[in-house]
Amino acid sequence: MRNxxxxxxxxxxxxxxxxxxxxxxxxxxxxxxxxxxxxxxxxAEKNGLGRLQxxxxxxxxxxxxxxxxxxxxxxxxxxxxxxxxxxSDLKLVEEELPPLKDGEFLCKAVWMSVDPYMxxxxxxxxxxxxxxxxxxxxxxxxxxxxxxxxxxxxxxxxWQTYSISDGSESAKNGLEKPFxxxxxxxxxxxxxxxxxxxxxxxxxxxxLELCQPKSGETVVVTGAAGAxxxxxxxxxxxxxxxxIGFAGxxxxxxxLTEDLKFDAAFNYKKTTVAEALKKAAPNGVxxxxxxxxxxxxSEIIRHMNDYGRISVCGSISTYNATDIPKATVxxxxxxxxxxxxxxxxxxxxxxxxxxxxxQILQWIKEGKIKYNETVTEGFEKMPTAFIxxxxxxxxxxxxxxx
Ligand code: NDP
Numbered sequence: 446m447r448n449x450x451x452x453x454x455x456x457x458x459x460x461x462x463x464x465x466x467x468x469x470x471x472x473x474x475x476x477x478x479x480x481x482x483x484x485x486x487x488x489a490e491k492n493g494l495g496r497l498q499x500x501x502x503x504x505x506x507x508x509x510x511x512x513x514x515x516x517x518x519x520x521x522x523x524x525x526x527x528x529x530x531x532x533s534d535l536k537l538v539e540e541e542l543p544p545l546k547d548g549e550f551l552c553k554a555v556w557m558s559v560d561p562y563m564x565x566x567x568x569x570x571x572x573x574x575x576x577x578x579x580x581x582x583x584x585x586x587x588x589x590x591x592x593x594x595x596x597x598x599x600x601x602x603x604w605q606t607y608s609i610s611d612g613s614e615s616a617k618n619g620l621e622k623p624f625x626x627x628x629x630x631x632x633x634x635x636x637x638x639x640x641x642x643x644x645x646x647x648x649x650x651x652x653l654e655l656c657q658p659k660s661g662e663t664v665v666v667t668g669a670a671g672a673x674x675x676x677x678x679x680x681x682x683x684x685x686x687x688x689i690g691f692a693g694x695x696x697x698x699x700x701l702t703e704d705l706k707f708d709a710a711f712n713y714k715k716t717t718v719a720e721a722l723k724k725a726a727p728n729g730v731x732x733x734x735x736x737x738x739x740x741x742x743s744e745i746i747r748h749m750n751d752y753g754r755i756s757v758c759g760s761i762s763t764y765n766a767t768d769i770p771k772a773t774v775x776x777x778x779x780x781x782x783x784x785x786x787x788x789x790x791x792x793x794x795x796x797x798x799x800x801x802x803x804q805i806l807q808w809i810k811e812g813k814i815k816y817n818e819t820v821t822e823g824f825e826k827m828p829t830a831f832i833x834x835x836x837x838x839x840x841x842x843x844x845x846x847x
Pocket of ligand 1: 560561562565643644647668669670671672673674691692693694697736737757758759760761762763789790791792834835836837838839840841842843
């Protein structure tokens with residue numbers, strides 16, 4: 446049974462329903478063959494807020510003789526996640542795709558992403574739909590001059606191996622449209638899902654725009670060894686800040702201090718925030734990049750200096766919770782220290798997407814940013830990779846090689 450309290454929470458989080466795709470028939474420009482009806486995502490507002498609508502139309506015509514039949518494999522949700530997701534909550538299905546129509550292209554997934562938002566927004570997705578998600582895919586057939594065979598793109602096609610798109614997601618729905626990957630100058634394409642993609646831009650814009658860090662300030666990052674957090678900390682170092690990270694294992698903390706040059710890192714499972722900050726930030730915290738929420742964040746906020754800035758990026762400590770978790774109220778420190786706290790969705794900066802990616806690419810080339818990927822091999826392992834990422838088994842970005 447769906448927890449009504451949890452639904453209230455996710456109504457607030459509605460914009461990321463934008464990531465949902467429905468593969469049977471047409472969804473947001475992404476196609477698969479199938480039923481007489483489908484779900485289509487449409488944007489009610491120009492800012493990209495998604496609205497789920499049920500629409501009915503005729504099945505796509507299939508002409509087996511017209512094209513070589515391509516079979517796609519995809520994961521659909523068959524059971525609501527309760528607490529930690531289970532492999533049995535998902536089912537792998539296979540189906541043939543229809544021939545291409547004018548304006549469409551066919552692409553083959555090469556790398557798939559597993560991200561925390563897939564857990565956070567899952568309660569809003571009807572059962573039977575393809576698991577939401579982005580992928581790096583190669584265009585293998587095209588009837589769209591803007592998308593050429595051989596080009597690599599990032600697309601929000603969900604957990605499926607082959608997809609048909611008309612490339613117009615953005616125009617139709619305000620969603621992220623398939624994005625042709627720029628020249629990474631020899632770096633792996635998988636980075637388009639991590640440091641040179643959505644998580645990288647989350648770190649770049651979410652930290653710089655909301656925290657407005659100044660040289661010499663003290664910055665705290667939670668989820669520090671993950672895809673977003675590990676980049677936030679390094680950007681903070683580039684900006685001349687003192688950086689303190691919290692992560693879930695000693696090995697991650699060692700990576701943060703030894704390789705990424707964080708000034709200090711603490712295993713939050715072994716040390717309290719108060720103990721850690723007493724030691725590493727005796728003069729208080731100026732900027733907090735919050736990936737985890739919950740009591741950890743309340744405690745960090747209590748240690749902030751006057752006019753401190755908090756960028757609220759995620760709340761992963763609560764995603765698997767079956768009831769809304771409770772944490773110490775933060776209003777008094779916010780008032781007395783005159784703090785500024787702001788949540789964001791990275792797509793706020795869609796219009797500056799390439800700027801963030803090209804800046805991070807340059808920092809990588811200059812040796813100022815390092816990255817790590819935790820790679821799982823095999824499309825059929827998507828559920829395992831997803832569950833492992835939520836458990837904290839990834840260092841840096843969790844990706845799946847199809
Ligand atoms: P990560 O690569 O950081 O992977 C998730 C990590 O979360 C795990 O490795 C684990 O690391 C940590 N974690 C799991 N459970 C808990 C817990 N109970 N308490 C603390 N940490 C936990 O994921 P991303 O970098 O992709 O995402 C980080 C955050 O940013 C998420 O909250 C995500 O929802 C958010 N996000 C927000 C966006 C936005 O637009 N606002 C865009 C992208 C991401 P550990 O071993 O340290 O526990």
